[in-house]
Amino acid sequence: MPFIPHTPEDVSAMLDAIGVGGIDNLFDEIPAGLLNGSLPNVPEALNEMQVARLMTERAEADGRYLSFLGAGAYEHHIPAAVWQLATRGEFYTSYTPYQAEASQGTLQLVYEWQSMMASLTGMDVSNASLYDGATAFAEAVLMAVRANRNEAHRVLVPSSLHPHYRATLKTIVGQHGIAVVEIPFDTESGRIDRDALEAAAAEPFAALAIAQPNFFGVLEEPDALTDWAHGKNALVIGVSNPMALALVKPAGEWGSAGADLACGDAQPFGIPLSGGGPYLGYLCCKQALVRQMPGRIVGATTDLDGRPGYTLTLQAREQHIRRAKATSNICTNQGLMVTASAIHLSLLGLKGLESAAAASHAGCRKLLEKLIAIPGVEPVFASPFFHEAVIRLPVPVAGVLEKLLQQKMLGGLDIVPYYPELGHALLVCVTETKTSDNLDQFSDALANAIKESPC
Amino acid sequence: MSDIPGQLRYTKNHEWVRLEVDGSATVGITDHAQELLGDIVFIELPETGKHVAGGTEVAVVESVKAAADVYAPLSGVVTEVNQAAADAPESVNETPYDAWLFRMSPDNAADFGALADAVAYRQMLGD
Numbered sequence: 320m321p322f323i324p325h326t327p328e329d330v331s332a333m334l335d336a337i338g339v340g341g342i343d344n345l346f347d348e349i350p351a352g353l354l355n356g357s358l359p360n361v362p363e364a365l366n367e368m369q370v371a372r373l374m375t376e377r378a379e380a381d382g383r384y385l386s387f388l389g390a391g392a393y394e395h396h397i398p399a400a401v402w403q404l405a406t407r408g409e410f411y412t413s414y415t416p417y418q419a420e421a422s423q424g425t426l427q428l429v430y431e432w433q434s435m436m437a438s439l440t441g442m443d444v445s446n447a448s449l450y451d452g453a454t455a456f457a458e459a460v461l462m463a464v465r466a467n468r469n470e471a472h473r474v475l476v477p478s479s480l481h482p483h484y485r486a487t488l489k490t491i492v493g494q495h496g497i498a499v500v501e502i503p504f505d506t507e508s509g510r511i512d513r514d515a516l517e518a519a520a521a522e523p524f525a526a527l528a529i530a531q532p533n534f535f536g537v538l539e540e541p542d543a544l545t546d547w548a549h550g551k552n553a554l555v556i557g558v559s560n561p562m563a564l565a566l567v568k569p570a571g572e573w574g575s576a577g578a579d580l581a582c583g584d585a586q587p588f589g590i591p592l593s594g595g596g597p598y599l600g601y602l603c604c605k606q607a608l609v610r611q612m613p614g615r616i617v618g619a620t621t622d623l624d625g626r627p628g629y630t631l632t633l634q635a636r637e638q639h640i641r642r643a644k645a646t647s648n649i650c651t652n653q654g655l656m657v658t659a660s661a662i663h664l665s666l667l668g669l670k671g672l673e674s675a676a677a678a679s680h681a682g683c684r685k686l687l688e689k690l691i692a693i694p695g696v697e698p699v700f701a702s703p704f705f706h707e708a709v710i711r712l713p714v715p716v717a718g719v720l721e722k723l724l725q726q727k728m729l730g731g732l733d734i735v736p737y738y739p740e741l742g743h744a745l746l747v748c749v750t751e752t753k754t755s756d757n758l759d760q761f762s763d764a765l766a767n768a769i770k771e772s773p774c
Numbered sequence: 775m776s777d778i779p780g781q782l783r784y785t786k787n788h789e790w791v792r793l794e795v796d797g798s799a800t801v802g803i804t805d806h807a808q809e810l811l812g813d814i815v816f817i818e819l820p821e822t823g824k825h826v827a828g829g830t831e832v833a834v835v836e837s838v839k840a841a842a843d844v845y846a847p848l849s850g851v852v853t854e855v856n857q858a859a860a861d862a863p864e865s866v867n868e869t870p871y872d873a874w875l876f877r878m879s880p881d882n883a884a885d886f887g888a889l890a891d892a893v894a895y896r897q898m899l900g901d
Contacts, residue, residue, distance in 0.1 A: 468821050610816065610836075635816075635841040644843070 381594065386729040387686070387761055389707045389748025390534070391452065391481050392595065393562065393587045395675060396752055398666050401589045405659040412654070417615070419630040425654070426629035430617040432661035439564045440557070440581035441571020442603035447615035447652040448660075452584025453487035455600030456528070456558055458647055459582040460492055462604065462611045463526035463554040465646070466579075471523035471553075472497045477511045479504040479533040480558060482737045500524070506740070509537035509700030509709070511544065526554040529578070531570070532563055535746065536683070536707025537700050545574030554579040561601065562587040563705045565669070565676040571605070580604045589663025590656055599656035610636055613647030678751035679706035682758065686749050689762035693769060699744055706750060709734065712743040714772040719745075722768040728761060730768075776806040776899060779871055783847075783886060784895035790871065791847045793886050798854075801847055802874040803835060803866060806899055811837040814863040819855040820876050826852060828885065833875055835866065847889060850880040 325333075330342070339345060346354075365373065386394055405411070409424060416422040433445040449455040460474050474492075476485060478501045489499055500519050505512045511529070527548040529541050545555045555578040557570025570578035586598040604612055610633065618632030638645040667675065683706040690696050695713030712719060716733040723730035731747035738744060749758070778784070783791045788807035792800040808814065820832040826846040833844035846852075854877040859865055865873040880886060890898065 610818070635836045635839075640839070641841050644841075 382727070384724075384727050384729045385753075385757060385760065387731050387747045387749065387753075388729040389536075389750075390732040390734075390746055391483065391584065392592050392598070393560070393706075393748065393750055394592055394752055395562070395587050395679075395750050397589050397591060397663060400666060401659050401663045404662050405589075405655065410655070410658045417631055419628065423629060425658075426617050426631075428661050429615075429652070429654075429657055430619055430629050432657050432664070433617060435661065435664045436561070436585070436601050437603050439561055439569060440559070440601075440603040441569035441577060442581050443571075443606040444609045444612065444616070445601060445603040446612050447617055448585070448657045449600035449602055449614055449649060450653065451596065451598045451600045452558075452582070452586075453481070453484045453600070454491070454649070455582040455584070455602045456484045456556070457488045457491035458600075458613045458649065459556045459558075459580045459602055459604075460488060460497065460526060460528070461495065461647070462602075462608060462613070463556060463580060464492075464495070464497055466608050466611045467525040467552070467554055469523050469525065469552045471525045473500060473522065473524045474498070475500050475502055475516065475519050475524050475527045475548075475553075477502045477504060477528065477530060477533065479509065479511065479535055479537070480528060480530040481534045484558065497525075504533075504535075507700070508702045509533070509535045510539050510702060516544075516547075520551050524551070524553050526556055526579075528556045528558055529570075529573075530558045531567065532560065532705040532707070535700060535709045536704040536748070537702045538567060538704060541568070541570070541573040541578070543574070545576070545578055549574065549576055557581040559583045560587060560705070561585055562672070562676050562679070565672040566680065567705070571603075577605070579608060585656075585660050589659040597653060597656055599653035599660060609633065611646055612636065613645075614649050615652050675751045676706075679749060680704075682706070682749035682751065682753050683708060683747075685755075686747065686753075686758045686762065689758060690747070690765065693762065693766045695769060696765075699741055707746060707748040709741065709744050709746050711741070712745055712769060714743060714769055716743050716745050718772050719765065719768045722771065723764055726764055728764055730761070730765060776804065776809065776896075777871070778804070778806075778892045778896050778899075780892045782871070783889035783891060784898075785845065785847045785889060786898060787845045789844060789847050791886065791889055792874075793883075794877075797883060798877050798879050799848055799850070799886060800874045800877050801844075802859075803842075803844060803870060804895075805870045807835075807842070808867050808870045811835060811840055811842060813838045814866050817860045817863050817866065817875065819857070819860050820852045822852050822855060822876075824852050826850070826878075835863075835875075844875060846878065848878060848880040848885045849882070850878040853877050853879050 429447045436445040476499050503512045503515050529544050531541050532538050548555045557578040570581035581603045584598050585601045590598055616633050617629055620628055622628045636646045638650045687708050690710055691698055697711050699709040699711050720730045731745045734744050734746050788804045790802050790804050814837045816836040818834040826832055828846055828849040830846055831843040832846045835842050856874050859873045
């Protein structure tokens, strides 16, 4: 079916009816200076066969690698049923249908996903997802600043939180006049530097972000940090890979009162790496903050006959009602990703999730043992970790990764551009998808690549 | 036609204000405001002890179809909030002139006199 079903005759009949010469005249109101004009970089249309060929070529260009690269996007096993179900006609749409009278199935699915995320994070409420982990984090900061009655427009963010999340945060909250104060990490432990944190708290701040695990894979000590921040009348935002929450204490249970907000990227739940997206952000909070929550929230209710039903709720927060004073300009969610993620979580269950997380952690420990046995390789931080760790090589990282790439291996992330102070530092990740043989292959290849590298 | 008690003062944003014997001012939203909003489901009250300038947003009243800001009718310090109204938001629909939202201590008592009286407010509504 053509995207626009009107024939040229339909169009001219409609234009005649309203007495307008052409479609362009409908836009006369827009000043000429604001019009974009032609779009020279948009290519000509392709037919289905041409698109299929182009996409196949691009997919092949990606190649197939044995990957030890994590850093915010994680390769987990996705049961075949996940996308088999998610792409059924009843679910598969680029648009999330919100009309309660027509969309009970979709609404119930989103509600179930919210319930699972709230329970995983130990929070009371989850929204229906945001674009990705980084935007969810920025929205969490905006929420905290709005909600915190100490009125400080200042947030404390550890530099051990994902560099991309920090960059996105600065882009978004910079426009709101919110200062992002970066807290350095302790170079021994890889955890938030408590002295630096104390110094930054000399002035009031609205919120402290705690990444658990942090970008280095290191587990922080969030109980003490949460109580400390609450003692300073600040809110606490937990930023987590939700897969880790199957094993470690979730944000909602940190310290004596629990963190106030939890956010991150739910990509590890059923979403393939796909060259970086689309993924889905999650954002959960305590009941007291629900009216500051951006985006969609699906609620459960009963209809006139007393039957259970699902519908969007608390919409007075949103743009179409609150206009300029809405909690956010985000008025949508990642519908299809939520569908896959909800199915993935349902299929795994808490036990399945725990075993995937535990196998990832065990694999990472095992790999680390092998890697630090290589002459010149050492662990950078002496702290517990989840399924990622930073190691230091005796030679520059970039050249080593290049050699591994030639052997069809993604050896991890060279974090030198982000943290030059750490020396030749490499961030490696292991998930349950890697066998013992894979770990041997990788450590052998890494040892050889180091041997062949000029110091 | 809206209920507009004669002894109160009013703002163009549909707040009512009552001057108490101790010089404090009690503030709520008018019958007209609650009628326009429809069923009220949530009220966010201001923080006490804070100085606010007249005309600034201090509270939010949210109904099933809209969310409206409530403005400070006078400059002064918010001294008290009516938690009972926040706990039972429907009371603002039922008895808008009993279900007050907050009390303030005005900087300048004479500002009260400058607010619209019932007759002027009725004219504003075009009733």
